[in-house]
Amino acid sequence: MNSTPSADLFKPLQEGDPAVVGGYRLAAVLGTGGMGKVYLSYTPGGRPIALKVIRSEFSEEPEFRRRFKQEVQAAQRVQGLYTAPVIDFDTDGGQPWLATAYVPGPSLAHAVAQHGGLPLRSVLLLTVGVAEALHVIHGAGIVHRDLKPANVLLASDGPRVIDFGIARAADTTALTGTGVSVGTPAFMAPEQASAGTVTPATDIFALGQIAAFAAIGSPAYGEGSSHAVLYRIVHEDPDLSRLPGELLPLVSRCLSRDPAGRPSLTEIIELCHELSPTALRQGEDWLPRTVAGSITERLRLPEPARTPPPQPSVAPTPTQVSPPQPPPGTVDPNAPTGFATPSAPGAVGPVPPPGYPGQPAPGHHTPTPGYPGPHTPPPLTRHPAGPPARQKSKRTGLIVAASVVGTLVVLGVIGSLLSDGGGKDENNGANAPAGSSSPAGGDGSPGAGQQRKDPRPVSYTGIDLTDGYQLMLADNPPRPVESEDAAYGGGDLYFSVVNFLDESSIGTDNGKLVLLNNAQKGSLETCRTETRFTEKIDLTQLTQGSQMCVLSDAGHVAVATYRGKSSENDPGSYVTIDLQIWRNAQEAGGN
Structure with a gap:
């Protein structure tokens, strides 16, 4: 070149x-x-x-x-x-x-x-x-x-x-x-x-x-x-x-x-x-x-443009003592220049340019936080660089730590008294409304009486799901990709045509499906309460407007609305669906 x-x-x-x-x-x-x-x-x-x-x-x-x-x-x-x-x-x-x-x-x-x-x-x-x-x-x-x-x-x-x-x-x-x-x-x-x-x-x-x-x-x-x-x-x-x-x-x-x-x-x-x-x-x-x-x-190609990674306005100054692990959302002087340590879930920041080490190739979707996968990167947040924070003395750090521990103990005692003495939730959350969580345990889940806020739904219309293709509810937007096993499909939702069996079906390999009847309206509440689970729904069971609940093992919930199948004159075979997705609506593996 x-x-x-x-x-x-x-x-x-x-x-x-x-x-x-x-x-x-x-x-x-x-x-x-x-x-x-x-x-x-x-x-x-x-x-x-x-x-x-x-x-x-x-x-x-x-x-x-x-x-x-x-x-x-x-x-x-x-x-x-x-x-x-x-x-x-x-x-x-x-x-x-x-x-x-x-x-x-x-x-x-x-x-x-x-x-x-x-x-x-x-x-x-x-x-x-x-x-x-x-x-x-x-x-x-x-x-x-x-x-x-x-x-x-x-x-x-x-x-x-x-x-x-x-x-x-x-x-x-x-x-x-x-x-x-x-x-x-x-x-x-x-x-x-x-x-x-x-x-x-x-x-x-x-x-x-x-x-x-x-x-x-x-x-x-x-x-x-x-x-x-x-x-x-x-x-x-x-x-x-x-x-x-x-x-x-x-x-x-x-x-x-x-x-x-x-x-x-x-x-x-x-x-x-x-x-x-x-x-x-x-x-x-x-x-x-x-x-x-x-x-x-045509082999004498022009040189590709070089895009250096973004640089901060002021380079961080190293300290004489090795710094401790920085708290979430702060600049890590040991990290690659211009990028920060993982912040709180949902934080949005600039993404390194294509080709930067550890960055996926353009156009390939990476699951959103909360979806299990070996390639899920933590969100990146960049903050304006400034002078490094002055280190406080060890004595001050011990006093602050002791105060925090004491506060947590007091709050724990108050929470225990409220839970035991109030008598308003004797079943430990069993009768709590949908969307509430059970009492706090070792996993850090919300305590008794605390409301677990339902995620907001996101809607996608007119998705053409081709035979042998699958999609993941975590992707935004959910983009059909070729399945590793075209005969049986894969992913959170797939469409498969088995010609020798004369069978067309919509299925899941990462969760459960529920075909709703005409009297039911697809919603998060409906999908949470239904128990008629299956992993495959034959296309003969569907008519235009039929709704299905999709409950993925990763904790995402969706209502898929069937809009029809490709005609015989189309060169490919596909189904068209609309999706309404509640991401991270329940515990992973808990459906």
Whole structure:
């Protein structure tokens, strides 16, 4: 990364470009498309990523946000050798964004524009690579919908397909009719252009178009206005007169107007191997040297911006004697500069920059305090630095300590007399109202007659929980993530579809569920008093508006309201729920 990067490939940030997105400091502009702008950034470990920020016009559309969230969650499941994996995302912020692995290679569109069509072997290797990528994408329940030369990157070890499924999020928004172009007419299938019908066979047609474009150096249905190109796709045959004869059988079948007449991905891969005079193996020599040279250019990345940790205005002065453990909320001179010791629960303070030792990577949620987990960091509080407090004499410290102990003893005696002599709580809190705690014990819980204040509920609406994904009630917001065991789910709440059992269910691996009847209203009080516990609820038991109590082992309580399931026309399977959560509403493990 010491070579000077090309100004044409990595454009500097301009006025109006953000400096940081989702904790990632932006280094350069990679490109601009119909749906947003793509930036170069780096993970805390220094790996380059491509971060796409969605245009504000789309982010203002509620339907787009819902679809975009669903598609990004589905895209996380795609982990193929010929795709750029999703690294991180935020679909709920002011401007949604998506980060994928950076691929140091030109797009097929750029390579053909600069160097013309590719030789036969390169076209065949390109076709089998994209076919394998589509196999993985379709296996995750996604149809690409916008497969075109600009969405196929040419890396040194084979092609990479990007932006799979994301165009679907914009298809139903009002913006598609107001000048915002989604998709490329020259690479649409006839059924997509005429009726908007999209199936996996739609991507097969686009693959045939890509193979023809790579070999000929121009679209098979010609160029011109969108209406003229779409008319030719729907009503006329493609111009394959300049296509090498070896590719004609493959491309012709892929470009069949009838989706049923197009070959499967397996057939395409087998046919490519049959057409090749030599064995097809991806390697460093799969591209012509002129095209491979542009890959080298893209390896000369601009240096990532350096963000030093914040510094206090006055550095703390060390004392001659080793200081005792500082009380909560005060600056610890032995701690990293600029950060303080843990404060009281719920304290809010600045967070170290991404990449600072001990700090989680951006975009990955850390459970809130009170949720058990090995990676739960204490909250950090920073205070203005000042001169160190003067140490008091040992004699003064002993007097203060004795006074405190004496006060505690007196308060304990008074509390005992009130509890024993009042006669108002003979059952030691058994008849106390909901939300009250039992008498004080060795665990430090509130004493008799003391009210345990219920936490305020937090509400989240329109959460799409995809098949094989889970969420944690402690996360804010609760973000569905892929389950470690997609067959049985995991987490505080998961959705699972077991096809061979024809069973769809919502379940929990970290607590209990209660399906409320129609006469019950979901509330904290209702969830606390119900005892009809289960760990899985079949989707056939739910109708729109059905409510479930979720009681996690960590002590969080939620009411989940079922809003429906994805339709058969959706490429993925998911349920939509609303959540009302009371965090730390009861003792951990006490439900």
